[in-house]
Amino acid sequence: MKAIDLSVNFAGVTLKNPVVTVSGTCGFGEEYAPFYKPSELGAIAVKGMTLAPRLGNPPPRIAETPAGILNSIGLQNPGVDAFVENELPRLKAEGACVIANISGSTIADYCKVAEILSETDVDFIEMNISCPNVKEGGVAFGTNAKTVNEITSEVKKHTNKPLIVKLSPNVTDITEMARAAEAGGANALSLINTLLGMRIDLKTRRPILHNNVGGLSGPAVFPVAVRMVWQVRNAVSLPLLGMGGIASAEDAIEMLIAGADAIGVGTAMFANPNLPMEIADGIAKYMEANSIEHVADISATVQPW
Template identity: 50%
Template sequence: MRTDLCGVELKNPVIAASGTFGFGQEFAPFFDVGRLGGISSKGLTMGGKYGNEGQRICETPSGVINSIGLQNPGVEAFLRDDLPFMRRCGAAVIANLGGSDLQGYLDGAALLSEADIDILELNISCPNVKAGGMAFGIQCQSAHQVVSAVRKVCKKPLMVKLSPNAENIVEMARACEDAGADALSLVNTFQAMAIDVERRQPVFANLFAGLSGPAIRPIALRMVYQVCGAVKIPVVGLGGIASASDALEFLLAGATAVQVGTANFVKPDICLDIIDGIDRYLERHGFAAVSEIRGLARTDR
């Protein structure tokens, strides 16, 4: 089950996705979070953010729409208060970094590069903040600019999180690879909307928000398949994974590892079910290592 992700050894290919797992402390009473391959932190910004006003969560068939707005304590508070636990727990530490402008990304990346993290996940794809985030992840030119700049100050392996709302997901992936990304993670949430029919008003103050959960999995899988065939760097697949079978689809499509997000809200220890399910699959089919199944479903092998 051991997995190499751009030079970092994970115990297994299952990572708790950013924004759904906090910094791990909230889930520690339910199970040994050290069994995870990695934990991607809550999305961080240089200065702390309160997040969006109004309603932030709306359930929808087979999914959830969220408008959290990157609420977080800030990079410096994370380093002081949250990183020590993440480091002790035993899973690989992935720091997810967002920003509203280029300087914010650069300052955050510089600080995190000096810290005891394993991977920096650069979030250029958040769909529910008013500035930055997805704005950098829609057009290849702006994504290339921010990734290139961060690459110059980042001393850690750099994984870039892509938006499914990009103009062209394959060209976006290639642009980030060309700009110096060591790995890619995709997909983040899809831009969506909900309307309260009794109030006859949009549910969210920002109007649009991010759809996640099983509803997006087939589309996310298609995008991961496309990107794995277009780049040479590792790809981490995510989007609606809620079972070992779901995770195996992404691995067979070419992903090196997977991230599990919304399903953590339904069953806090779902990642353990997925880890154990992948392990049983490997044993049942006679594979000695999880890396042996990577990309086996591809038609371009």
């Protein structure tokens, strides 16, 4: 057998392996520097950016749950200009493939941020229309097929970068949103964002999160994410970045089999910062053991009953 090839072609861009660290869980890459270089990843999806800097929601904004966390960070970020000036040059100098995650309060905001990033050397724009933690976090755009289509086609007019549309799981039928994004001109989809949840303190009877509700992520959401990736794989022909609860190489391989072309790791890195590299190694070992040369040969291989 020829040497195994971990690279994947994702919407026309070659990722050296299928492992991506997901937006909001890896900042701009610096916190993980003691563990791996961002250039060792398939790509790094940086924290969601808005036109102006944002402080995010007041604390408490993280609550623990069995097998996951609830967060209501609320899109804290330094603003797109600060990213372009202070973070992007370092990431590109290190050789990283960069997915710039964007948010906004209006379609015009999204278009402006996309325009600014199009003048830079980011590799992808990932449009977050699924943040459940701020009123204007885009989830209002992401839960209605008509607006998914509209915002996708508008943002497409303002960028020459491959556009990944990040879907919300907080919908009745995610395939409807996937089709709307595809019809709007999306180059790829990423899924899932967090699932809306809530915890309450027994002593105070107040919600644990100051924002009352937050987004659930981590291993608890994994089966939901696998189900949604599989459904979306059967609904559209766009490349898929599958994420949600991946905590091991086995989970990552399962997500590929469900239909993902590349996979994202987030919350589970908080417990094991080496996880992305362990997953890349684990996928390579699985390929060796099963005589698979290309990652693409694992993707979307669910067998019927």
